[in-house]
Amino acid sequence: MDFEIINGDIASLETECIVVAVAPEGQLSPSAGAADSASNGYLQEILSAGDISGKNAQTLLLHKVPGLKARRILLLGIGKAEDRNNRSFRKAIIAAMSVIKSTGISQAVFALDDALTNDSDAYRQLRHLVEWSGQELYQYDETKSKKADPLKLEKLSILCAEDDTDLAEQALLDGTAIVNGTSLARDLGNLPPNICTPTYLAEQALELDDEFEALTTTIVDEEEMAELGMHCLLSVGKGSEQPSKLIVMQYNGGPEDDAPHVLVGKGITFDTGGISLKSGDSMDEMKYDMCGSASVFGAMTAICEMALPINVVGIVAAAENMPSGNASKPGDIVTTMSGQTVEILNTDAEGRLVLCDALTYAGRFNPASVIDIATLTGACIVALGHQASGLLSNDDQLAQSLLQAGEQSADRAWQLPLWDEFQEQLDSNFADMQNIGGRPGGTITAACFLSRFTKEYRWAHLDIAGVAWNSGKSKGATGRCVPLLTQYLLNQSATEE
Structure with missing residues (x-):
């Protein structure tokens, strides 16, 4: 499974799934907000209907969201700003990876911005994203006669601003190691x-x-x-x-x-x-x-x-x-x-x-x-x-x-x-x-x-x-x-x- 850093407009990304962050009271992360604008308020409508509250580690998978080229968009709850820390961050990543693995998606994009934790170190946030998502793909079958089915997920991409690409690439390399x-x-x-x-x-x-x-x-x-x-x-x-x-x-x-x-x-x-x-x-x-x-x-x-x-x-x-x-x-x-x-x-x-x-x-x-x-x-x-x-x-x-x-x-x-x-x-x-x-x-x-x-x-x-x-x-x-x-x-x- 490969990791990569990508740039670009969220609406034009051609991928099987984009993960965006939502918080309580209908708050959207910047990337989620951009996806909402591209879909003429579709995401905000979902939140207003109460299908997802934004509580930490909540998930809601949406298909064929209008205005987006991605086949799916995964709304990921990140909780209140004052409650965000490494523990809640990791729980959210585990929840997202559970959905991604269960649906047989071969390619996914994390577009989570800097919203998941109160840590201001962007390098560390990105590295933890790589570490914790990568660790969720671990499986042991060395001593089993029937080997685990091959992972369908082949690539995880992380969307970041073009100015942050060098930092993100270093975080990705270190996290992968x-x-x-x-x-x-x-x-x-x-x-x-x-x-x-x-x-x-x-x-x-x-x-x-x-x-x-x-x-x-x-x-x-x-x-x-x-x-x-x-x-x-x-x-x-x-x-x-x-x-x-x-x-x-x-x-x-x-x-x-x-x-x-x-x-x-x-x-x-x-x-x-x-x-x-x-x-x-x-x-x-x-x-x-x-x-x-x-x-x-x-x-x-x-x-x-x-x-x-x-x-x-x-x-x-x-x-x-x-x-x-x-x-x-x-x-x-x-x-x-x-x-x-x-x-x-x-x-x-x-x-x-x-x-x-x-x-x-x-x-x-x-x-x-x-x-x-x-x-x-x-x-x-x-x-x-x-x-x-x-x-x-x-x-x-x-x-x-x-x-x-x-x-x-x-x-x-x-x-x-x-x-x-x-x-x-x-x-x-x-x-x-x-x-x-x-x-x-x-x-x-x-x-x-x-x-x-x-x-x-x-x-x-x-x-x-x-x-x-x-x-x-x-x-x-x-x-x-x-x-x-x-x-x-x-x-x-x-x-x-």
């Missing part, structure tokens, strides 16, 4: 664990290497990890027949001597809990425990397509956490790559065990910043629900940059404290630290654990346990936080340029 990155993250997350193994993730990274000239992938195997002293990461995969992998993707878009920004993803391709076995309820959803790594894959794909003029390293710590006679046991003590020792009191707190060695490895790149992304703690779901990623950092400026990127991308995070008082909960009688700190402040103590391996650089942790996938009828990976990470890197690119 984020859609592609998010879709890859969703695909990886949705794959079953018998397919999406650490080795499979390594193969996908090598495919990205082949696809993008600026990307170089290195796979560190278990033997090399042992030589590096990454015994903490290796301890997690001991119970599995699937070998663990450390996947390193280096994107070189900036000057060679520029310090890179590093993304580190938790890649537990299935998490049984190990010897500290989880309950059977919804254990199938533990295939999503690699969604942190999926977001790294997605962000790396997006920045490669955008050709950002910066350097970025994506690191994925991939392992499968299984119980067996060879698995790590509660009470085991292992030595990390940093030389610090860890008493494993709970083998189900394994994400921090793979991440700590990956974070130590990240230090060799002398990074400008390091961000790890992980479905790390159920406590984060209790604290923040399914709306925001948890954010903790050893650098306030970095934290603010990520919070800002979350607001800009509508992929929000919320900062939690990283106070020294919480560190005491990790004290061990037998090692430098234990891998759990008890129930109180579970998300914070998990980040405290990671912070002990990040003292040499600016670091932030994103706990995406509550946002990485949906359960129930809409079960599936969400692709978060690809938009947030990509926006952060876009901002860094603009700053460095």
